[in-house]
Amino acid sequence: MGEVVKDEYQTDYVAGQDNINPFGLDLHNWVFPVAAIIVVLFVIGTLMFPGGEGDS
Amino acid sequence: MVVSLALIFMPVGKIRLGGQNATPEFSTMSWFAMLFAAGMGIGLMFWAVAEPVAYYTGWYETPFNVAANSPEARDLAMGATLYHWGLHPWAIYAIVALSLAFFAFNKNMPLTIRSAFFPLLKDKVWGWPGHIIDVLAVVATIFGLATSLGFGAQQAASGLDYLFQVGSGTNVQMAIIVGVTALALISVLRGLDGGVKVLSNINMATAGIVLFFVIFAGPTMTILETIWVTSSTYVANIVPLSNPFGREDEAWFQGWTVFYWAWWISWSPFVGMFIARVSKGRTVREFVTAVLIIPTLITTVWMSGFGGTALEQIQQGVGVLADKGLTEVSLATFQMFEQLPWTGIVSFVGIILVLVFFVTSSDSGSLVIDSITAGGKTDAPTAQRVFWVVMEGAIAAALIFGGGEDALGAIQAVAISAGLPFTAILLLMTWGLLKGLTHERKLLLQRGELTS
Numbered sequence: 001m002g003e004v005v006k007d008e009y010q011t012d013y014v015a016g017q018d019n020i021n022p023f024g025l026d027l028h029n030w031v032f033p034v035a036a037i038i039v040v041l042f043v044i045g046t047l048m049f050p051g052g053e054g055d056s
Numbered sequence: 057m058v059v060s061l062a063l064i065f066m067p068v069g070k071i072r073l074g075g076q077n078a079t080p081e082f083s084t085m086s087w088f089a090m091l092f093a094a095g096m097g098i099g100l101m102f103w104a105v106a107e108p109v110a111y112y113t114g115w116y117e118t119p120f121n122v123a124a125n126s127p128e129a130r131d132l133a134m135g136a137t138l139y140h141w142g143l144h145p146w147a148i149y150a151i152v153a154l155s156l157a158f159f160a161f162n163k164n165m166p167l168t169i170r171s172a173f174f175p176l177l178k179d180k181v182w183g184w185p186g187h188i189i190d191v192l193a194v195v196a197t198i199f200g201l202a203t204s205l206g207f208g209a210q211q212a213a214s215g216l217d218y219l220f221q222v223g224s225g226t227n228v229q230m231a232i233i234v235g236v237t238a239l240a241l242i243s244v245l246r247g248l249d250g251g252v253k254v255l256s257n258i259n260m261a262t263a264g265i266v267l268f269f270v271i272f273a274g275p276t277m278t279i280l281e282t283i284w285v286t287s288s289t290y291v292a293n294i295v296p297l298s299n300p301f302g303r304e305d306e307a308w309f310q311g312w313t314v315f316y317w318a319w320w321i322s323w324s325p326f327v328g329m330f331i332a333r334v335s336k337g338r339t340v341r342e343f344v345t346a347v348l349i350i351p352t353l354i355t356t357v358w359m360s361g362f363g364g365t366a367l368e369q370i371q372q373g374v375g376v377l378a379d380k381g382l383t384e385v386s387l388a389t390f391q392m393f394e395q396l397p398w399t400g401i402v403s404f405v406g407i408i409l410v411l412v413f414f415v416t417s418s419d420s421g422s423l424v425i426d427s428i429t430a431g432g433k434t435d436a437p438t439a440q441r442v443f444w445v446v447m448e449g450a451i452a453a454a455l456i457f458g459g460g461e462d463a464l465g466a467i468q469a470v471a472i473s474a475g476l477p478f479t480a481i482l483l484l485m486t487w488g489l490l491k492g493l494t495h496e497r498k499l500l501l502q503r504g505e506l507t508s
Contacts, residue, residue, distance in 0.1 A: 007499055009175070013179065013182045015167070016166070019433070026430050026433060027431075027436075038191075040447075043451055046454040046463070050459060
């Protein structure tokens with residue numbers, strides 16, 4: 001009899017289990033806020049402190 | 057690339073993404089169109105002429121230091137261009153996409169980048185290591201997209217100015233970014249079926265019409281001959297071009313090949329995620345064949361049509377490209393069009409094609425980012441995708457306002473620098489994928505869901 005193969009790639013984790021739902025949205029509780037803050041700060045910072053010629 | 061090609065022939069090729077009873081979500085033609093638009097669309101419009109001309113004329117070195125403007129340079133110009141746009145980049149996308157699709161659709165893991173690292177990290181991947189992986193992927197994707205949008209806006213503005221003398225300053229570039237972002241928003245609100253799928257189909261049809269026009273209105277026999285030259289030179293030189301040691305053309309190798317590999321790798325989380333998202337229901341064999349072979353074949357014909365026509369014009373001493381060589385990358389395609397009939401119409405259609413490719417990139421990019429930031433869910437509220445589309449446009453606009461080409465170049469350099477460490481991650485993903493697929497095949501055979 002051949003050896004029984006067990007599924008080694010099983011996890012109890014379910015997509016969205018760490019999500020939060022402010023205002024009816026569906027956001028990962030760490031990834032969304034961290035990424036959003038980085039992006040928003042970058043846009044604000046670049047607009048407040050332009051580095052050089054904006055025209056090309 | 058070797059692993060990707062091997063997957064087409066390996067027994068694991070029979071495994072179906074989403075389970076053996078899964079069915080594809082999109083028709084084959086729509087699927088091809090979406091793969092292509094996500095992976096390469098914009099670059100082909102600009103580089104299909106600029107790159108062969110650059111290599112042939114020695115604008116920045118020549119492949120293998122061959123003499124510029126020689127018959128050897130002409131053949132290598134085409135072969136080396138296909139080398140950068142052919143099997144190699146699509147193999148990178150195929151591995152990333154297949155890893156993500158397999159673990160998400162067959163192992164019910166979230167459709168996020170972190171899932172591909174489950175073989176390495178096991179359940180720790182749902183904690184801090186995974187948060188860092190996903191945040192890095194989101195930041196890399198959105199800045200990569202915004203940079204491309206910013207450069208593209210500059211290039212499109214140059215093209216519009218060249219054709220219609222509308223000016224190409226910041227105002228025109230901003231207007232293009234606002235327009236592309238607005239269209240991407242409409243596409244997002246229409247959903248995957250009504251949005252990016254429709255636009256990708258329009259793009260493929262329009263690109264097909266432009267390509268046929270170039271082939272039949274241009275030097276048809278030369279182009280047909282160039283298809284053979286491009287393919288044969290590519291095959292003959294794929295190994296020497298891939299050799300990183302003892303290169304006498306070190307400057308060309310670093311300036312072009314290394315740049316391209318880093319650029320494709322930096323795009324692979326985005327393109328890989330999007331390809332994964334639209335590929336459920338395909339077998340591994342169908343998937344790798346479609347992602348690897350079909351785009352390479354289309355790129356061969358496209359590069360031969362556009363680049364072959366440009367090189368013929370230079371050799372015949374006809375047009376601006378023959379007179380002045382490559383002056384500005386963004387204008388090279390339009391300068392080639394100038395020597396064909398109906399210049400104004402085909403150039404205008406070319407600009408529309410570029411802009412619609414931008415819209416599909418922005419739309420599909422927001423789909424990818426939204427999936428990652430929603431913890432791998434693919435049915436999150438549309439408002440979240442709207443946020444990411446607006447942010448892509450905002451970053452591009454801020455970069456143009458804040459620093460123009462220098463700022464865009466700086467961000468691009470950061471994105472490309474991330475390509476080196478991500479290469480190590482790619483190798484780990486490849487290992488994890490092979491392990492996962494081999495194990496899955498054993499499970500399916502055991503359950504009788506697959507025959508050997």
